[in-house]
Amino acid sequence: MLSTYQWVAIAMFGIGLFGVMYRRSLVGMLIGVELMLNGAGLSIMAAAQFTETNGALAQLSTLLVMGLAAAETTLVLAILLIVDKRFGHVESDNISLLRG
Amino acid sequence: MQMLAHLTFGFYLVLVLGGGMVATGTRSIVRAFAGLLVTLVGVAGLYFLMDAPFVALMQILIYIGAVSVIIFMAVMLTMASRGERYETPLKTPRKKILSLLAGGVMALLLAGMVTKYPIMSSMSPRGVPVSELGAALLGPYALVFELISVVLFVAMVGAMVAVYERRK
Known part of the structure; x- marks a missing residue:
């Protein structure tokens, strides 16, 4: 049963990575990253719930991933606002300047 | 069932x-x-x-x-x-193919790992009571708990500082 959940997690990771590469706007890329992080959390959780591993460790790891995802999203929102103010759009193709 | x-x-x-x-x-x-x-x-x-x-x-x-x-x-x-x-729509389908390739290759690599190294697993999940999670957070993983709260705090303050506009 563990492998079933791992397949779902791999599918989510693949879809997320495709989204990050394919999307042009930074918001769309952020959605892709969220999908990938969710796949990782699912995989961690399944790895402990179906084996002899300490279950508390996996549940806390998944919570940790969620916390990091929340922090990451907050920072990305700030970056999006700055990029939008400076460039007038949030599409990744034309943002190639890394100057302060 | x-x-x-x-x-x-x-x-x-x-x-x-x-x-x-x-x-x-x-x-x-x-x-x-x-x-x-x-x-x-x-x-x-x-x-x-x-x-x-x-x-x-x-x-x-x-x-x-x-x-x-x-x-x-x-x-x-x-x-x-x-x-x-x-x-804005794509001008060529090239990027779509490349993106599919990127996602597909990574997923295939992971799928290969899963099929090559199968793990012995039980059919039904084992639950963990919430009290055990709380005890773990206050006991062996207390440092992790504190660190993640610091990370969240820094991220939120950092986000606010980044978008804050000083009055000219």
């Missing part, structure tokens, strides 16, 4: 994969956001199915409650404020 579990798993699987496809495939950013929400609900259901109701509720609280609101704000403050509903 086993049959019911399989049916529920199939339902959540459809939610997860269908939502993921919508989240990455549509041109409308709002529809993509709705797809992400469906996927998050599906993952929460899978956590319930894995006998981890606490994490499932946390998934609903943190992802569907907080993270999605932040993404919603991101859409609202950037694209929607100018009336943009769609991303």
Whole structure:
């Protein structure tokens, strides 16, 4: 049963990575990253719930991933606002300047 | 009972994969956001199915409650404020093929790992009582708990400092 959940997690990771590469706007890329992080959390959780591993460790790891995802999203929102103010759009193709 | 579990798993699987496809495939950013929400609900259901109701509720609280609101704000403050509903369309299909290749190759690598090194697993999940999680957070993993709160705090203050405009 563990492998079933791992397949779902791999599918989510693949879809997320495709989204990050394919999307042009930074918001769309952020959605892709969220999908990938969710796949990782699912995989961690399944790895402990179906084996002899300490279950508390996996549940806390998944919570940790969620916390990091929340922090990451907050920072990305700030970056999006700055990029939008400076460039007038949030599409990744034309943002190639890394100057302060 | 086993049959019911399989049916529920199939339902959540459809939610997860269908939502993921919508989240990455549509041109409308709002529809993509709705797809992400469906996927998050599906993952929460899978956590319930894995006998981890606490994490499932946390998934609903943190992802569907907080993270999605932040993404919603991101859409609202950037694209929607100018009336943009769609991303600019691609001129050539080359990028789509390359993106499919990127996602597919990484997924295939991971799939190879899973099939090559199978792990002995039980058929039914083992639940962990919430009291044990609390004890672990206050005992052996107290430092991790403190560190993640510091990371969250720094991220939020950093975000505010980054977008703060000094009065000229």
